[in-house]
Amino acid sequence: GENVEQHPSTLSVQEGDSAVIKCTYSDSASNYFPWYKQELGKGPQLIIDIRSNVGEKKDQRIAVTLNKTAKHFSLHITETQPEDSAVYFCAVNYGGSQGNLIFGKGTKLSVKP
Amino acid sequence: DADVTQTPRNRITKTGKRIMLECSQTKGHDRMYWYRQDPGLGLQLIYYSFDVKDINKGEISDGYSVSRQAQAKFSLSLESAIPNQTALYFCATSGPGLAGGIFGEQFFGPGTRLTVL
Numbered sequence: 001g002e003n004v005e006q007h008p009s010t011l012s013v014q015e016g017d018s019a020v021i022k023c024t025y026s027d028s029a030s031n032y033f034p035w036y037k038q039e040l041g042k043g044p045q046l047i048i049d050i051r052s053n054v055g056e057k058k059d060q061r062i063a064v065t066l067n068k069t070a071k072h073f074s075l076h077i078t079e080t081q082p083e084d085s086a087v088y089f090c091a092v093n094y095g096g097s098q099g100n101l102i103f104g105k106g107t108k109l110s111v112k113p
Numbered sequence: 114d115a116d117v118t119q120t121p122r123n124r125i126t127k128t129g130k131r132i133m134l135e136c137s138q139t140k141g142h143d144r145m146y147w148y149r150q151d152p153g154l155g156l157q158l159i160y161y162s163f164d165v166k167d168i169n170k171g172e173i174s175d176g177y178s179v180s181r182q183a184q185a186k187f188s189l190s191l192e193s194a195i196p197n198q199t200a201l202y203f204c205a206t207s208g209p210g211l212a213g214g215i216f217g218e219q220f221f222g223p224g225t226r227l228t229v230l
Binding site: 103105 | 117146153154155156157158161171172203205218219221222223224
């Protein structure tokens with residue numbers, strides 16, 4: 001079946017450093033790549049997404065890059081802050097444009113002050 | 114008020130009991146989803162519904178059933194709960210996608226923590 005691999009599973013950085021989380025996928029028809037942030041005790045919340053017609057998208061301190069040829073995409077967080085500490089999930093749609101999302105297993109990011 | 118609400122937020126039950134988890138949304142979205150979250154396993158899709166008359170199985174539907182009572186309400190039932198159904202359960206909604214059929218952002222509820230003893 002379809003698969004999304006996410007690495008690393010845990011990531012610890014110092015405040016102010018950058019953090020990078022990577023995901024690979026298998027379905028060449030996937031064309032939607034969102035990233036979700038889940039804070040403790042809450043549901044996941046979309047922080048940024050990218051569609052296959054672009055290679056990079058930025059929103060303040062976060063950015064996502066996509067390499068469709070290699071079937072991988074990454075989340076970049078610059079100038080990390082303690083409030084960035086959370087679990088981050090990547091996801092891809094599968095089965096075409098009307099397909100549902102399949103999620104990676106998550107990365108627990110800890111930002112040390 | 115929250116756009117997606119789930120009740121109860123926490124539930125402890127015993128093996129063999131029937132349990133219903135409820136989800137309501139005020140976003141006016143047609144699409145609703147139920148996910149299960151286990152530590153280290155991400156989110157797995159149980160069932161989804163694209164409108165009131167449309168119900169579809171997800172990756173892990175065995176042992177679960179759903180009911181879409183209205184556009185705003187989507188319930189998940191465990192007919193006979195078992196301990197390995199202990200998990201965090203999330204309801205989500207999404208609106209229509211952009212041109213080309215890509216669906217939009219999914220909005221998640223706060224989750225229901227279910228423990229089956």
